[in-house]
Amino acid sequence: MPQEQRGRTRPLTIIAQDPSVKARDGSILRASVEVTVEELGPGPWGHRVQVIDSDASTGALYEPLTLPRPAHAISTVADDPFSAASDTELLSNPKFHAQNVYAIIMRTLRRFEHALGRRVSWSFRGHQLKVAPHAFADPNAFYSEKDQALLFGYFPSSTVEGDTVFTCLSHDVVAHETTHALLDGLRTRYTDPSSPDQAAFHEGFADVVALLAVFSLRGVVEVGLDEAGGRKGGGTQSASEAGPSTVERAHLTTDMLLKSVLFGVGEQMGRELSTIRGDSLRRSAMLTPSADILKRPEFIEPHRRGEVFVAAIMRTFAETWAARLESLGDRKSRRVDRERAAEEGAIIADYMLTMVIRALDYMPPVHMEFGDFLSAVLTADVETRPDDERYQFRQHLRESFKAFGVSPASPVREPEAGLWEPVDATDFLYDRTHFDAMQRDPDEVFRFIWENREQLRLCDAAYSRVLSVRPCLRLNPDGFALRETVVEFIQRLDVAADELSGFNVFPPLDMPPPTRVSLYGGGTLIFDDYGRLKYAVHNRLLSAERQTRRLAHLWKFGAFEQGAAFRRQFSSLHRARATGEISVHERW
Secondary structure, X not given: OOHHHOOOEEEEEEEOOOOOOEOOOOOEOEEEEEEEOOOOEOEOEOOOEEEOOEOOOOOOEOOXXXXXXXXXXXXXXXXXXXXXXXXHHHHHOHHHHXXXXXXXXHHHHHHHXXXXXXXXXXXOOOOOEEEEEEEEEOXXXXXXXXXXXXXXXXXXXXXXXXXXXXXXXXXXXXXXXXXHHHHHHHOHHHHOOOOHHHHHHHHHHHHHHHHHHHHOOHHHHHHHHHHHOOOOOOOOOOHHHOOOOEEEHHHOOHHHHHOOHHHOEOHHHHHHXXXXXXXXXXXXXXXXXXXXXXXXXXXXXXHHHHHHHHHHHHHHHHHHHHHHHHOOOOOOOOEEEHHHHHHHHHHHHHHHHHHHHHHHHHOOOOOOOHHHHHHHHHHHHHHHOOOOOOOOHHHHHHHHHHHOOOOOOOOOOOOOOOOOOOOOHHHOOOOOOOHHHHOOOHHHHHHHHXXXXXXXXXXXXXXXXXXXXXXXXXXXXXXXXXXXXXXXEEEEEEEEHHHHHHHOOOOOOOOOOOOEEEEEEEEEEEEOOOOOEEEEEEEOOOOHHHHHHHHHHHHHOOOOOOOOOOOOOHHHHHHHHHHOOOOOOOOO
């Protein structure tokens, strides 16, 4: 078949949430998602993902899945080998498990690339992420940069004798681990020792992407509405018993929507580990808003702090959805059309997923705090969609984060509160740099940075380096195209503790004077399609107050102790979270 006649996507069946979530007829809730067509080898093995179904616990090597080559210009369900599979086959067939992880990982990658407007690399120096759906017999799943892999465990059910729980069948677990692999590549310094917020962000952001990815599937939203309305799925139902086509408005408030069991991540794993953990892995959305929550000792620990980030985002989702449903249909009516309500929920989740991913390009490369994310997501959204009247996403975000004590990092009030302040492009020198080269050449970008170091308020004495240069083409829902070039750079200065006062930075009182200290700073530069600088999002190396706070936090929790691990190990963190072994304070 000629290349131009082949379809661009193919439908593949996945489990929409996890096997414990049921459709109205009592069957496992599944979805058909569109995956980019590519020349696949057995595995599936494509240009970005290679499924290798090897089990380290038993030594088994499962036969790889070979997906049929799409036979038509527009792919159909005939190209999906599991479109008509029974629930039993979905649960027991290793080949479906391979399809499930492949399709969800590719869907997650595609969402990142759509939001950011460019190709997105994994965190390691390689193109293909290895995936093991049955990697080991253990209730764990994690991303390993060393192995360039996502590894999913399995374990015997504690509630149903003879059953096995497969983490590779949980949509949000797969999306969560994929997000780690992508975020670690996009923001390489976010696993460095820094602020409590930065330590929490990796887990919180991965949870948010996983939850919104699940809720962007309309079938999942419909089940969520049934849960919110108090009607559980399960059992065999006739068409007349399948439930009402409308939902009571009283069940569509923010609090009622938040109470849906689908806001938990890893539902089946959570119940199976209830004797150890107590509930679903993360019930972040149910946190009660409080302006002082981040100051409480228990929320210094990264996973607990990350739950606050998740709660703020998911409360925004629920508030936006509830407000939208309030405007649907006859206001005097006590009921709302169920399908229309589900459609709105999926649309909101889908757009918010784009918003939070796009915010990454407007965040500083080091020492991020939740307020930085808030200003980033607000600014990125204004750039592509200035009119926020219909859904008021930005206003709901500001209010939700404020309820948890988080204010935007930017003090700007006009035209909207919390946006990064645009730079005055006329203050910068462009005469000796070439924009065409600046779109791809770090050395050309560094020349611009160096020649404008005074305007950018850089530290001349520090080591400076451009981390990335990324041209982007972003699209909003109306088809508006925004071209930008995103640049990351860092600075580093190594000094002894007794030299810090020369930079107005104060070490902890009990830190020995000879202690070697590395100060980091960095910035994100956003250039428009004419090569003019629009934004300079910069956590400066010589920001005395921020550096003093950072050193105090790291000294308290052991970052300067001999043998301290300066690179976050996702495997141990995930195991500790699953078993509840994490102490209140993380040690580096």
